[in-house]
Amino acid sequence: MRRGAGDSLRLVELSRVPTPGHAATHVVFVRDDEGQGRLITADYADGYVCVHPVTESGVILEVAQMLRGEGHGPLPKPDQAASLAFVPWNALQGNAGAAAASEGIAGLAYVGLRGSERIVTLLWDGKRLTRLDEPDVLGWRGRGIDCAGSRPRHLLAIGNLLLAANEASNNVAIFRLSADGEPNLAATLPSGAPTVFVRL
Numbered sequence: 001m002r003r004g005a006g007d008s009l010r011l012v013e014l015s016r017v018p019t020p021g022h023a024a025t026h027v028v029f030v031r032d033d034e035g036q037g038r039l040i041t042a043d044y045a046d047g048y049v050c051v052h053p054v055t056e057s058g059v060i061l062e063v064a065q066m067l068r069g070e071g072h073g074p075l076p077k078p079d080q081a082a083s084l085a086f087v088p089w090n091a092l093q094g095n096a097g098a099a100a101a102s103e104g105i106a107g108l109a110y111v112g113l114r115g116s117e118r119i120v121t122l123l124w125d126g127k128r129l130t131r132l133d134e135p136d137v138l139g140w141r142g143r144g145i146d147c148a149g150s151r152p153r154h155l156l157a158i159g160n161l162l163l164a165a166n167e168a169s170n171n172v173a174i175f176r177l178s179a180d181g182e183p184n185l186a187a188t189l190p191s192g193a194p195t196v197f198v199r200l
Contacts, residue, residue, distance in 0.1 A: 021048030
C-alpha cells in the first residue's frame with residue numbers, strides 16, 4: 001500500500017497476491033543484485049518461506065520461490081515460521097562485503113521456528129534463498145540454533161546483532177552474528193511475553 005496524495009492520509013492498495021503458504025506473519029523487503037525489490041514472507045501455519053518480486057512502482061508479483069519447512073517440533077505439523085529477519089552481507093563484513101556480494105552472497109535471512117524453537121539461517125544470493133546445509137545436519141548452517149527460549153515471535157537484526165522476542169518463555173535473546181553469519185548467544189533478558197520489536 002502507498003499513502004494517498006495531498007493532505008489526506010489514506011492507504012492506496014497497489015496489489016494483492018496469494019502466498020502458497022498459510023498465515024503470512026512476517027515480511028522483509030530486500031533488493032537483489034540488479035536493484036529489483038523482493039518481498040520475503042514467513043508463513044506461520046505451514047512453515048513456508050516465500051519470495052515475491054516487487055516492481056519499481058511497489059506492486060507485489062506472484063511468488064517466484066518457495067521453501068517448505070521440514071523440521072518438526074511438539075506441534076502436530078511442521079514447524080511454524082513465526083518470524084523473519086534479513087541481514088545484508090556488508091553489515092557482517094564491512095568493506096569486504098562488496099567483494100563477497102559479487103561472489104553470490106548478498107545477505108542472510110534468519111527464520112524463527114515455533115515448534116522446535118529454533119532459528120535457521122538461509123543464504124540470499126541476490127535472487128534466491130538457499131539452505132546453507134541440509135536441514136537434518138546439526139549446527140547453525142543446517143538444523144539451526146536454539147532460540148534460547150520458546151516461541152520466537154519476532155526477530156530483529158541491528159547491525160551484527162540478532163534479537164529474538166521469545167513470547168512463551170518471557171525473554172528476549174540477543175545473538176551476536178559472526179562475520180560468516182553464525183548466531184552466538186550473547187545475553188538473555190527477562191521480558192513479559194514479548195511479541196514485537198520497534199526500532200526507534
